[in-house]
């Protein structure tokens with residue numbers, strides 16, 4: 001397979017496109033779309049978001065040291081795009097997109113009601129990288145929509161139809177290929193099947 005070499009560019013896809021909510025020091029809420037987001041630590045639980053200093057959300061997060069990462073869904077696709085192309089400096093994006101909010105519990109920040117998962121974050125580290133500044137947030141609380149819990153009490157991400165951002169396009173997630181550790185997991189042998197197998201070998 002022949003490969004061609006390109007100059008450096010952002011090609012780590014697919015990614016989640018999340019909606020980040022924040023509040024300014026004077027209490028004005030904002031919401032903006034962030035695709036440069038990720039999980040960076042398990043204990044303590046931490047996530048990262050990278051923002052350009054020109055974003056109103058950047059100013060808010062620097063002022064208050066807090067933000068909420070709201071997972072997006074296919075249903076939130078329109079709002080996700082809109083909140084990524086309009087600034088809270090110019091309009092109230094919550095009102096424009098009909099986005100209802102509820103207060104976070106640990107920080108003074110709104111969370112999106114329509115988002116099935118909200119991560120309340122307190123800024124732990126801030127790193128100016130160049131075009132973007134990386135904020136590492138410690139996750140103080142996770143809120144999940146209980147209607148997506150399966151019979152074992154696990155959150156069913158497939159059922160909430162999360163939105164995927166891939167090279168300029170919004171997409172849905174695809175079919176299941178396997179589950180964590182499946183490559184090394186021993187296959188369960190059905191009772192009696194080994195016997196039948198042996199008989200078949202004869």
Ligand SMILES: Cc1cc2nc3c(=O)[nH]c(=O)nc-3n(C[C@H](O)[C@H](O)[C@H](O)COP(=O)(O)O)c2cc1C
Nearest residue numbers: 032033034035036051052055056057084086087088
């Ligand atoms: C799909 C998508 C992903 C985006 N990801 C980021 C990002 O990771 N970091 C960033 O600074 N801006 C990102 N943006 C742009 C901001 O969301 C956009 O500039 C927004 O208007 C900022 O809003 P604010 O000024 O209200 O904070 C993205 C936009 C879209 C549409």
